[in-house]
Amino acid sequence: MTAGPVPPVAVVSGGGTGIGRATAAALTADGMDVVIVGRRADVLRATADEVNGGRAAGSGELSWARADVSDPAELAEAVEIIRQRHPVVDVVVNNAGGSVPAGTDLRELAASWMESYRKNVVTAVPLTSALLPMVRRPGGRVIIVGSRVAITGGASPPYVAAKAALNGWVLSLARQLGPEGITANVVAPGYTADTELLTGRMPAERHQRIVAGIGALYADEICFRSKLRPDRPGGSLTAPEVAALARAIRGVLGEAVRSRGSSLRDLRYRDLEGGLGSYQGRHAVYDRAGEPCLGCGDQVVRVKIGARSAFCCEGCQS
Numbered sequence: 586m587t588a589g590p591v592p593p594v595a596v597v598s599g600g601g602t603g604i605g606r607a608t609a610a611a612l613t614a615d616g617m618d619v620v621i622v623g624r625r626a627d628v629l630r631a632t633a634d635e636v637n638g639g640r641a642a643g644s645g646e647l648s649w650a651r652a653d654v655s656d657p658a659e660l661a662e663a664v665e666i667i668r669q670r671h672p673v674v675d676v677v678v679n680n681a682g683g684s685v686p687a688g689t690d691l692r693e694l695a696a697s698w699m700e701s702y703r704k705n706v707v708t709a710v711p712l713t714s715a716l717l718p719m720v721r722r723p724g725g726r727v728i729i730v731g732s733r734v735a736i737t738g739g740a741s742p743p744y745v746a747a748k749a750a751l752n753g754w755v756l757s758l759a760r761q762l763g764p765e766g767i768t769a770n771v772v773a774p775g776y777t778a779d780t781e782l783l784t785g786r787m788p789a790e791r792h793q794r795i796v797a798g799i800g801a802l803y804a805d806e807i808c809f810r811s812k813l814r815p816d817r818p819g820g821s822l823t824a825p826e827v828a829a830l831a832r833a834i835r836g837v838l839g840e841a842v843r844s845r846g847s848s849l850r851d852l853r854y855r856d857l858e859g860g861l862g863s864y865q866g867r868h869a870v871y872d873r874a875g876e877p878c879l880g881c882g883d884q885v886v887r888v889k890i891g892a893r894s895a896f897c898c899e900g901c902q903s
């Protein structure tokens with residue numbers, strides 16, 4: 586027998602796509618065994634195959650159970666499958682949810698509000714309730730994926746109100762489960778691109794207003810200051826690295842603004858008053874391939890990222 590320690594177990598609803606899928610993949614990479622639950626078997630199977638196919642050593646395994654978690658009979662069946670696979674569950678991530686088209690006449694209005702409540706509340710509540718007897722005590726974690734719109738309002742009132750209901754529910758849940766050593770929390774994502782919720786619904790101008798590009802020049806300088814290679818995948822960043830990146834973005838952009846920008850060799854860039862910027866004199870890596878790194882003296886190199894190139898120091902950035 587070579588059985589090692591049993592990995593912790595997470596169940597993620599709506600785990601086939603979007604935030605649920607990203608969560609499931611991240612937990613698997615962290616070494617947890619993850620069961621994704623969702624309505625579409627083909628989507629769940631494809632996600633499991635893809636995540637398991639790219640597993641690194643030390644990763645957990647991703648499996649799936651099909652159910653519409655708002656349907657009591659389907660949910661009971663899926664929970665039984667999960668129980669046979671994993672008698673103890675460490676983490677429950679209630680991610681299933683979605684928006685519904687708004688109604689116009691009174692009948693449609695009532696139907697859309699009921700449907701939104703079913704999709705966003707009568708998914709998390711039954712799943713959590715069904716799994717609760719199996720959740721580890723002490724140490725279990727219940728996570729509910731809410732939304733920023735629950736406190737800011739948004740374009741779809743039935744969705745906003747249903748997500749706000751989760752904020753109320755979690756307070757009761759935390760009080761109920763706290764004495765048993767289980768925590769309950771809502772995480773409230775803001776705009777998240779590449780989810781089914783928003784695909785095709787976010788106009789390009791609005792995306793541009795919310796997610797601003799930084800530009801290649803300053804991106805290179807920011808990566809150098811935060812000691813990160815410009816080709817590091819976003820998902821591989823640790824929490825301290827994300828914090829360093831955020832500091833570097835504010836630092837570099839702030840200094841560049843105070844220096845009135847960077848006027849490169851072509852002198853095309855002028856500030857609003859027609860003057861030249863002076864930040865180009867402080868570039869640490871941008872357009873300095875072959876020159877010594879200001880940090881370690883090694884040569885700055887040009888690396889290819891897709892169609893564009895970036896400048897970095899391989900000694901200082903990882």
Ligand SMILES: [Zn+2]
Nearest residue numbers: 878881898901
């Ligand atoms: Zn260096």
